[in-house]
Amino acid sequence: MSGVTLRRGEPNEHVAEIVLDRPEALNALSTAMARELAAVCARVAGDPGIRAVVLSAEGERAFCVGADLKERNAMSDEEIMAQRPVLRAAFGGVLNLPQPVIAAVHGYALGGGCELALSCDLIVADGSAVFGLPEVTVGLVPGGGGTQLATRRLGAGRAADLVLTGRRLGIEEAEAYGLVDRKVPAGSARAEALTIAATIAGNSPVAVRAAKRAMRLGAGTGSLDAALDIEENAWRTAVLSPDRREGIAAFNEKRTPDWPG
Secondary structure, three states: OOOEEEEEOOOOOOEEEEEEOOHHHOOOEOHHHHHHHHHHHHHHHOOOOOOEEEEEEOOOOEEEOOEOHHHHHOOOHHHHHHHHHHHHHHHHHHHOOOOOEEEEEOOEEEOHHHHHHHOOOEEEEEOOOEEEOOHHHHOOOOOOOHHHHHHHHHOHHHHHHHHHHOOEEEHHHHHHHOOOOEEEOOOOHHHHHHHHHHHHHOOOHHHHHHHHHHHHHHHOOOOHHHHHHHHHHHHHHHHOOHHHHHHHHHHHHOOOOOOOO
16 A cells, blocks of 8 residues: 545545555554645646645544655665655655645644645644754654745744754744644644635635746745736736736626636
8 A cells, every 4th residue: 555545626626635554553654645745746736626725634543644764764775865755755746736735634743744735725723733944863854845835824933943943833833933823722733724725725726826836936036026927927817817806897797617627
């Protein structure tokens, strides 16, 4: 069993749920699981019927505890280096999804698990959630985007606090840091994430994808003027689309839009 499941249609046909499904290992990312995650993300990215994605996990104890260090302990240096592109493809698969992605986090989200959450657009977490980037405590550097994504989300100082100490954040501190976007009662992170995904899926898919692309590209641009040019391109993509015509017509006719996409 590779450890990744794809679900469709809850709460509506335009929402997909990617499930980390290796609870017996606290959803640790093995090579096989990473390969399957990349493949599932590629399928989702290429499906125009999917407008929003939830990344969730099976089991009560963990979202994901990161790379499978038991597997890695038996690897040679050459095998670890050969595994590297497989892991990068898995993290990149989540990060580069064109649809908005909501992480539904419960329990441990450590190392690569924290990085998977950081790769999403929104993070919903319940009271059991524990976040951390402990790689330096085992002689590693975060390699799933952690050094860069944490800096962009949290700022340089707070990112350094997490990355260089390897310490863990409980839900209250994670929320105060800005690591968590929505804190929810225990056991309800998945339901809340699916509700958010359904709301997003009800909006124009052309506009939503263009807006996400503008935010992602603009965040990496040093100049505000250049970032505003990126926004201009996103606006033009939406305003010249059939979705814009349908959205304005539906508003004036007081009905739900039937998005052409």
